[in-house]
Amino acid sequence: MGSHLSEYLLSQGHEVTVLDDLSTGTRENLTAVPGHGSVGLVEGSVLDEATLARAMDGMDTVFHLASAVGVKLVVADPLRTIETSVRGTRLVMEKALERGARVLVTSTSEIYGKNGAVPLGEEADRVLGSPLRSRWSYSEGKAMEELIARTYWAEHGVPVTIARLFNTVGPRQTGRYGMVLPRFVAQAVAGEALTVYGDGSQTRCFCWVGDVVPALVGLVGCEGARGDAVNLGSTDEVTVAELAARVVQATGSSSEVVHMPYEEAYGEGFEEIPRRVPDITRARELIGFEPRTSLDEIIARLVDGARGSRSGKAPTV
Numbered sequence: 100m101g102s103h104l105s106e107y108l109l110s111q112g113h114e115v116t117v118l119d120d121l122s123t124g125t126r127e128n129l130t131a132v133p134g135h136g137s138v139g140l141v142e143g144s145v146l147d148e149a150t151l152a153r154a155m156d157g158m159d160t161v162f163h164l165a166s167a168v169g170v171k172l173v174v175a176d177p178l179r180t181i182e183t184s185v186r187g188t189r190l191v192m193e194k195a196l197e198r199g200a201r202v203l204v205t206s207t208s209e210i211y212g213k214n215g216a217v218p219l220g221e222e223a224d225r226v227l228g229s230p231l232r233s234r235w236s237y238s239e240g241k242a243m244e245e246l247i248a249r250t251y252w253a254e255h256g257v258p259v260t261i262a263r264l265f266n267t268v269g270p271r272q273t274g275r276y277g278m279v280l281p282r283f284v285a286q287a288v289a290g291e292a293l294t295v296y297g298d299g300s301q302t303r304c305f306c307w308v309g310d311v312v313p314a315l316v317g318l319v320g321c322e323g324a325r326g327d328a329v330n331l332g333s334t335d336e337v338t339v340a341e342l343a344a345r346v347v348q349a350t351g352s353s354s355e356v357v358h359m360p361y362e363e364a365y366g367e368g369f370e371e372i373p374r375r376v377p378d379i380t381r382a383r384e385l386i387g388f389e390p391r392t393s394l395d396e397i398i399a400r401l402v403d404g405a406r407g408s409r410s411g412k413a414p415t416v
C-alpha cells in the first residue's frame with residue numbers, strides 16, 4: 100500500500116520520504132512508481148529510534164503503515180508482530196508530538212476478531228480467542244496501536260486518525276504471506292490448482308487499493324475524524340469458494356480448486372473468521388468514501404498484471 104500511497108501523494112505535488120525495513124516490502128515496489136526518483140527511501144526499522152527520527156525530520160504528515168502483515172507471518176512470528184505495532188506506534192507518535200506532525204495510523208478489520216455482526220460498525224465489540232493462540236497477536240498489537248494513537252490525541256492533542264482497513268488488494272501485493280486473492284491469481288495464471296482453506300464458505304470484501312489510498316489522504320486531513328477510527332473497505336461480500344471460481348473463470352484456466360484444512364495451512368488450533376463486512380457509513384459521511392472498483396474489475400486487473408509479470412512485460416496495472 101505504501102508504494103501506491105507514494106504514487107498518489109507525488110501526483111498531488113507532495114514530497115515523499117519512505118521508511119521501510121524491506122522485510123516484506125521491496126525496492127522494486129517503489130521503483131514501479133512513476134517519479135520514484137524523487138522519493139527518499141530510508142532503509143531501516145520503525146523500531147530504530149534514531150532512524151525513525153531522521154526519516155520524520157521536516158515532515159508535516161506521517162502515514163504509519165509499518166507492520167507485520169499476513170496471517171502466515173503473524174502466526175510464525177507473534178513477538179515481531181506485537182513489537183512492531185506497540186513499540187513502533189509509540190515511537191511514531193512521540194516523534195510526531197515533538198515535530199507537530201499529523202498522523203494516519205493503519206489498523207485492521209482483525210480488530211473485530213470473531214464478532215459475527217454484519218456489517219461491522221466502528222463501535223462493535225472485539226471478540227477474540229485465547230491469547231495463547233498466536234493468530235490473535237496481530238489483532239492485539241493493532242488494538243494497542245489504536246489505544247496509543249488515541250491517547251496521544253486525547254492527552255497531547257496530536258492530530259491522529261485511525262483507518263481500519265478491510266481486505267485491500269492491488270498490484271504489487273504478494274500472496275506469499277497468506278493474502279488470498281493474489282495467491283489465487285498467481286495459481287490460476289500458472290495453471291496450478293487453487294487452494295481454498297477450509298470449506299470456502301468464509302466471506303470477505305475486497306477493495307481496490309486505488310479506492311483506499313485517496314481515502315487515507317482524505318482522513319488525515321479531516322478534522323472530524325481526529326482521534327477516531329474509521330472503517331475503509333468494500334461492502335461487496337463474496338465467499339472464498341466463489342472467489343476461487345471467479346478467478347478461474349477470469350483466467351480461462353483449467354485449474355482445479357482444491358481444499359486444505361486450516362490446520363495444515365496455519366497450524367494446530369487456527370481460528371477462522373466466518374464473515375467480515377464493514378459498515379462504511381462513517382467514512383462516507385466524513386470524506387465521501389465510495390469503493391468504486393467492482394470485484395470482477397479487480398480480478399481482471401490483477402490477472403492482467405500477473406500475466407504481464409510472467410511474460411516479463413511491465414504489468415498493465
Ligand SMILES: NC(=O)c1ccc[n+]([C@@H]2O[C@H](COP(=O)([O-])OP(=O)(O)OC[C@H]3O[C@@H](n4cnc5c(N)ncnc54)[C@H](O)[C@@H]3O)[C@@H](O)[C@H]2O)c1
Nearest residue numbers: 100119120121122123124144145164165166207264266267
Ligand atoms: N492489505 C490489507 O488488506 C490490509 C488490511 C488491514 C490492515 N492493513 C494494514 O495496512 C498497512 C500496510 O499493509 P500492506 O498491505 O501494504 O502490507 P505490506 O506488507 O506490503 O506493507 C507493510 C510494510 O511494512 C514494512 N515493515 C514491516 N516491519 C517494519 C519495521 N519494523 N520497520 C519498517 N518497516 C517495516 C514492510 O517491509 C512492508 O513494506 C499495515 O499496517 C497493515 O497492517 C492492510
